[in-house]
Amino acid sequence: MSEANAPASSQPSSGQPALKPRSRHTLRIALFGFGTVGSSVARILVESQPKGLKLTHIFNRGVARKRVDWVPDSVVWTEDADAVLASGEVDVVVETVGGLDPAGAWVCRALDAGKSVVTANKKLIAFQGVELERLATDKGGHLKYGAAVAGGIPVIPGLEQGLAGDRIERIEGILNGTCNFILSKMEEGADYATVLAEAQKLGYAEADPTEDVGGFDARAKLAILMRLALRVQVDPEEIVPKAITSISSVDFSYARDLSCTIRQVARAQQSNGQVAAAVGPMLVAVRSPLAWSRDTENMVILSGHYGGDVVFSGHGAGGHPTAVAVVSDLLALAHGSRRVEVPSAPARVGAEFEVPHYIRFLVDDRPGIVAEITGALARERINIRAIVQKPGYPQHALPFVVTVEPCKTSALHQALASIGKMDCLLEEPLDLQMLE
């Protein structure tokens, strides 16, 4: 980190003076992207006028249609990313464009020029965060991404500052507001297609919702938290997410009978150097904090070796909450606040959770089904906890549920592969982790 303090003159390649992080001059801010988050960042900067921060440039494609009258005339609206990145009059680039390309290249070039970058881009940080932080350090700038996970909830500052003295052993999070909106509405009785359409109408879900409902967004955020909390650098693609699309109202009905509800949970743990991680719909006890989270809220539970469980909850997405995190990062830069460096090491996601599971079957009923299923589970040494069959469903499309004692996912999948060959199954069995 000593290079971070090097004078600008030691970086001849940048062609401009690097930001001296400690000087108390006003930071000149170029905002990349004027969508929901970007315009909220501008709104807060203009309304609150935080000391030490000055918005100087707004870059967006087709910028003319973006222009608003509440931004001061002194701000330059531009479509020329290159010019902004090369400008000696910009200290910090705020990147709210999202995605790996071209945002990643812009962030790289800004850092390479010795500028600092504040970004809300979880994908970029999940996949390239380690390299980008190294680049920032080498070039004398800073990279901050408090907005990348759980938007307005200060989980990242909490980890870097208040929990740095602990050893975090476990993370459980509701990290995707779209999925939480969908599942908490389904809990109240809505069906998936209707509530997805509502989420799209409200702007909570994209036209193609795969990134959210497929678990890819939550996976990226989990990978970032794993680095900061568990101190392991993992390839996000080693975590195979399960989509929430397989959940139907019958599952909420059965979950309720088990005093549970269903949430998209991202979880990871480290014990004895073994790292386990999973993202997908899971059963959570109605009395547990994860079930409190409703609508588009996010929640993160960090379990520390010394401090026990800490719960953070609030608005994880949306323009204003995310913008609060961006502006807070900008203020931290302006005040010369340096993050506590959290050393992390590359690791593989190699371990499995050993938890109880909920398995829901949909069958064309005939005698002997339960015997075959329980037999297949027994062969993998999986103990059955309960078999639940609610009345009121037709015999030719009968849903019923088997819950099993804690077992490894791999053993369960082995059993389900064998069960999957049964001719009575109308669809693949749905297996969900049950969090206790």
Added chain:
Amino acid sequence: MSEANAPASSQPSSGQPALKPRSRHTLRIALFGFGTVGSSVARILVESQPKGLKLTHIFNRGVARKRVDWVPDSVVWTEDADAVLASGEVDVVVETVGGLDPAGAWVCRALDAGKSVVTANKKLIAFQGVELERLATDKGGHLKYGAAVAGGIPVIPGLEQGLAGDRIERIEGILNGTCNFILSKMEEGADYATVLAEAQKLGYAEADPTEDVGGFDARAKLAILMRLALRVQVDPEEIVPKAITSISSVDFSYARDLSCTIRQVARAQQSNGQVAAAVGPMLVAVRSPLAWSRDTENMVILSGHYGGDVVFSGHGAGGHPTAVAVVSDLLALAHGSRRVEVPSAPARVGAEFEVPHYIRFLVDDRPGIVAEITGALARERINIRAIVQKPGYPQHALPFVVTVEPCKTSALHQALASIGKMDCLLEEPLDLQMLE
């Protein structure tokens, strides 16, 4: 703040080189107090060996009886506070003694000598925080107190870092673990005296529990949060706390009928420059986050103008959680992390909350009581929401409850003063804010 960066030589009065906060040498730590929190701090430092931190001195009165074998031999155990404070071989004093005297004098002397101080002392920070921070700045040291509010929950780092970009308008907190333990046990049916005795046996309550149950501890923490979140410096004594001792099982029974429970809540808000603050038992909806908090847990809800509500919850007290906050502060110092300066201004607690109230009467029943009470409320223009009287109580000691629509506490107290003259009252009416 520019003095914070002044070279040590500019402080001839200190007689020793001041801590240079940015140099990456190892911080030499003197621990004042080896009680529950102090020994946990030592435990984490010894077990985790965080980079950049080295425990060098342990000060305690009668230190011989404190000595433990798991602390390295290199650590000096001493009863001589003066020698430690004068030592040129100590960079940071960790103060876990508590109280204003003599801890305050030690903290002053450490800061005056250019050392940094990390403290868990809410009383000291609530009453003298502003002056002590100024002293730290003047002398080139730093004062950190992340452990002073809500122990292991990173509320203070969250405020100083992740929420600095917002404008916090409201605080609601469960800030005293002892009261939360007592009230959540009473919710389950225990009576006050029994559960207080249990809390004392478990070490959660002092022999004289006034500081906790009287609301003085929560008040000090609220005053600190008000400075950081609402950015107002208030005299804690302007907030008159209400003790939880007046709550009895009948109140939990009535609260349950109102879909509420009772918690000790510390709350403050600022609107139009008017500051309101209160500490005491209050009715909270069973579905609200405040009701989730059980046992000795703490919870803080911060409502931001831009980001909405953020909830923090976890273990607010206890040796290990509090020690995590202390060690995190030490790491922040070692990494040269500077807090985002939150400008605050002196203010008076002049405004009142306008909220619904729960009023419980205990009367020797006779005709006309309700007419007199409702008449007195009407004269203060207070609207009645409901009158609830549960069966099963004797007529000569009959508890019943009146709930009223939002009104100012002062108007209610006016009405209650007049009601208080009624001969049928067996004790003073109990009025509690109802949080919605």
